[in-house]
Amino acid sequence: MIVLGLETSCDETAAALVDDSRRIRAERLFSQLEAHRPFGGVVPEVAARAHLEMLDGLITEVMDEAGLNFTDLDGVAATAGPGLIGGLIVGVMTGKAISAVHAKPFIAVNHLEAHALTPRLTAGIAFPYLVLLVSGGHCQLLLAEAVGRYRRLGTTLDDALGEAFDKAAKAVGLGYPGGPAVERWARAGDPARFRLPRPMLGRPDCHFSFSGLKTAVVQTVEALPPGPLSDTDLADLCASFQAAAGDSLVDRTRAAIGMVAARTLVVVGGVAANSYLRGRLQALSESLGVRLVAPPQRLCTDNGAMIAWAGIERLRLGLTDALDVAPRPRWPLDPEAEPVAFAGVKA
Ligand code: AMP
Ligand code: MG
DSSP states (O other): OEEEEOOOOOSEEEEEEEESSSSSSEEEEOOOHHHHHHSOOOOHHHHHHHHHHHHHHHHHHHHHHHOOOGOOEEEEEEEEEEEOOHHHHHHHHHHHHHHHHHHEEEEOOOOOOOHHHHHHSOOOOOOEOOOOOOOOEEEEEEEEETTTEEEEEEESSOOOOHHHHHHHHHHHTTSSSHHHHHHHHTTOOOSSSOOOOOOOTTSOOOOOOOOOHHHHHHHHHHHSSSSSSHHHHHHHHHHHHHHHHHHHHHHHHHHHHHHOOOSSSESSSGGGGHHHHHHHHHHHHHHTOEEEEEEEEEHHHSSSHHHHHHHHHHHTTTBBBTTOOOOOOOOOOOOOOOOOOOOOOOO
């Protein structure tokens, strides 16, 4: 069984071919980072146009590399949400067109489900497992019970963790995206120099909140002498922020592990690239006797292989979609989850 996967939900255009023996036959990814950098964030209209320009070429390249024709496919999967509607339309319409012309099943993939299923592609792990999804737009703790069955244990009340890294970076004068720069500067810094809040620490639930921490960074900068920060101040502030974020992340994850007696913890999303945070999660897992699974970085951030794999998982269960299925900018994995304060903001 072999499925073509298309990803266009945010600022990465990607196509990949994956088979049911967990082999990635070919993958291509075009990052639109340079197109958005001047604006300091993702511009939806710019993103949609770039997807439209790039997607067909990437599909041709993966088909050529794998030596396949569309007639060889068992299905076509495209991210149908959640995400920016312009990009979603591009991927979904392209996928539907291939599927209609060649009479192949179409699979409308939930982007969050694809992230959550990635460790089954990379490490073949079995259900159930706990997923910590930390990216620029999402910050959730999910219990993955089966394909299509997820329990949202925790979510953010305000900012996602990657978003907090990006905003903190902006506050200290670093460019976009800020996460990697904050991590680099933090390496040389003193994490105890600035006293920043540890949001949500010790609460019995496992929700997150990061906007107060970001505000504390802004206020700390304002209290320093005006003008650009010295290298020492910059490094110390980055290290203090990262340590505070790490304390909060570890505390919330520990609460979730306890809540469901998890034996396996999976971490995915762009923030999973942070080796300090990975180290903290590794230490937490070891102390609790939990197995930590982190897919390779290129499969933690948005990519086509995870969409193709989610397509395989759903196709195997006969979970295909009609060609009139619509893209969904909001598409919670667990619609039953209890609403939290500022509900829906980052559902
Ligand atoms: P994604 O939303 O999955 O595409 O991931 C992008 C987000 O991950 C952005 O908010 C980045 O700032 C963040 N990110 C990437 N690398 C790192 C890092 N090393 N440390 C912290 N955040 C990071
Ligand atoms: Mg993502």
